[in-house]
Amino acid sequence: MARSALTGTRIRERRLALKLRQTDLARSVGISAAYLNLIEHNRRRVSDPLLETFAKALGVAPVALSEGAESALFEALREAAAGVETAGAEATGGGALIDPSELDRIEEFVGRFPGWAKVLAARQARAAALERVVETYSERMGQDPYLLDELHEVLSAVTSLRSSAAILVETPDIEPEWQARFLSSIASESLRLSAAAEGLVAYLDGIEAADSGLAAPLDQLESWLSARGWHLAEFERPDPPAPADLIAQAPELAASAARDLALGYLTRALADSRILPLKPFLAALAETGLDPGRLAARFGAPMAAVFRRLATLPEGAANLPPLGLVVCDASGTLTLRRPLPGFALPRSAAGCPLWPLYEALARPMQPLRLTLDMAGRLPQRFQSWAFAAPRPPEGPAAAFDAPVLMEAMMLVTPATTRTEAARPVGTSCRVCPRRDCTGRREPSLIAPR
Structure with a gap:
């Protein structure tokens, strides 16, 4: 179990909150009061068995003593230090901006300057969020097939319009029949260009949307599944609904392509729930542990079905x-x-x-x-x-x-x-x-x- 240098401080704070004397707590955990005093002043590390004993005596979970509420703050500061290390290596050709020995003093920094530590952690979180946005835009703009297809559609419509218009301009004595054909082509290509442009704008707006940033059919399906915790509780009932009925109740699946993807996914999920019923599957999982091969052999089920079933169990099932x-x-x-x-x-x-x-x-x-x-x-x-x-x-x-x-x-x-x-x-x-x-x-x- 991970322990920070402030474990002793948390033990002392919890003891004082319970109004226990050092001698009483030391006696209950089986150590001397002098040794407890060293622990509470963070001058002695606490072993795993002793930490469990302290947690039981103080009525808290061991993690509350080993990590405390500052754990996320510590991780944010370590992440910030890692980013500075990378910047230092780039700027100095391999040198570090932070002495490695200082990384072990993050908890001391938090203890002495909690306000500044929170400010630094907040700035690090903001920088990390902006980096993810840049990565997402770069990936989409460079490799998103849907975006490339939409741009190709716009360029194709523009090229066709220019070609038809050029023929009409450069051929003054064109026959009425052909003139009507080119005008009809211009009208249809104009509609095509308008639809492609609207689709492109809607897609780009979808990328910018803060709530999901999703627009492609697969993104719509995954967003809908994520909102449901990836578990389809309806399929665990004795009389599960048809996949099409479940899709009809999902306005989030706006695109027809997203509904088609959902139909294929739900059809397989329903089949998985029948060959791997929830209660027997959870019982087998508790017995075998997280071992897809043993689970597949036990139920005589395809490995793919076991993989999908494991990834879509109810949250917290079998302490997974x-x-x-x-x-x-x-x-x-x-x-x-x-x-x-x-x-x-x-x-x-x-x-x-x-x-x-x-x-x-x-x-x-x-x-x-x-x-x-x-x-x-x-x-x-x-x-x-x-x-x-x-x-x-x-x-x-x-x-x-x-x-x-x-x-x-x-x-x-x-x-x-x-x-x-x-x-x-x-x-x-x-x-x-x-x-x-x-x-x-x-x-x-x-x-x-």
Whole structure:
């Protein structure tokens, strides 16, 4: 369990709030009053077993003593220091602006100057938010296929208008029949240009919207699922509604393409809930732990169904840690993204080529389990599971000689230990801060040069 240098201070504050004497608390936890005095003045570290004993004696959770309310503030200051370290390395050619020994004194700084610490943390949060906005705009403007298609539509309509107008201007004796055809073409292309321009403006307005920033069909679907906590409680009932009925009650799915995507997603989710019923699945999960392979074998279910089911369980079910899910097809295009704090997922660009998600495509039907270090100001470690398998074609395409469509998916969750070797990864090349990477396919906008 993580402990800060202020654990002793919190123990003392809690003891005084309960009006306990040092001797009484020391006796209840089995140590001497002199040793407790050293602990309360932060001159002795508290072991995990002793911290548990203190928490029980003081009637609080151990985390309240080990981290306290300042934990988020500490992390914000460490993130700010990490950003300064990067700036210092760029400005001085490798030198640091902050002495590494000073990083261990963040808690002392918070204790002595709490107001300034909060101001610095707030500025860091603001800077990080602005950086995310820049990254999002850069990614969209450079690689968003929807935006590129809309721009192509506008240019195509303009070219057609110019061509028709030039013919009319340069050919004064054009026959009435052909003149009518060109005028009709100009009218239809004008309508096309107007519709394309309106769509483009609406899309750009959607990017700027502070509430969601979503406009593409997949974004609409994921936003709707996120608002529901990614769990479809209606499908757990004995008489679940039809997917189409659920979609009809979702005004957030405004585009017809978004409703089509939702229909496919909900159809699979309903099938998953039938082959992996919630109560038996949660019971098996409590017994086996977070092991997709064992769960698939236990229920005789496809691995893909287990992955989807795990990522869409009710919040807090079976004491599961937060889970993220990303799915792609054989082209590498991301077809579903359930993000996880600290593990960002690109909206339009391809993901990091070092993700196990893509490695699974080259090793179909072979489960992969890897520990990942996600790049960032404060690198975070995650546990991942990946699997790829052919996805059966649906509808009229489900013929015997239909093409094989591969699908890969990856589950991620925060790692609980740091003992295993980890693979360094990022979000996508354009916004990855790692300078030396074997998988880099294009220059980064934020990596030091």
